[in-house]
Amino acid sequence: MKNTTLILLLFLFSIGAYAQKRSDFKGPAYKNYKPWLHKTEPITVYTVIKKTKLTGPAYKNQKPWQNTSEKKYVPIVFGSERSKLKGPEYKNYKPWRKNNN
Numbered sequence: 001m002k003n004t005t006l007i008l009l010l011f012l013f014s015i016g017a018y019a020q021k022r023s024d025f026k027g028p029a030y031k032n033y034k035p036w037l038h039k040t041e042p043i044t045v046y047t048v049i050k051k052t053k054l055t056g057p058a059y060k061n062q063k064p065w066q067n068t069s070e071k072k073y074v075p076i077v078f079g080s081e082r083s084k085l086k087g088p089e090y091k092n093y094k095p096w097r098k099n100n101n
Helices: 002-017
Strands: 046-050 072-075
Touching: none
Parallel strands: none
Antiparallel strands: 046 072
16 A cells, blocks of 8 residues: 555656656757747737626626626737837827827
């Protein structure tokens, strides 16, 4: 019985040790790795812009399995018109003005 328990515990610890992704590089190859020389596929990141926001008793009494509200996902886009500006134009940028010149 003790041997079975010991083997089971050893097995569980070994699963936890190999659960993380391991790098193929070790030593100097890992130290001198240049990520910009290898191609990677970009990943699209999404955010939720429309979801119900409850407060008070409605939030306390909500049932998650009865939630029928639809969530709208929008991809996050990096870079904007403001990121292209420099100097005083960047400082004085007003996003509420649609036609910034």
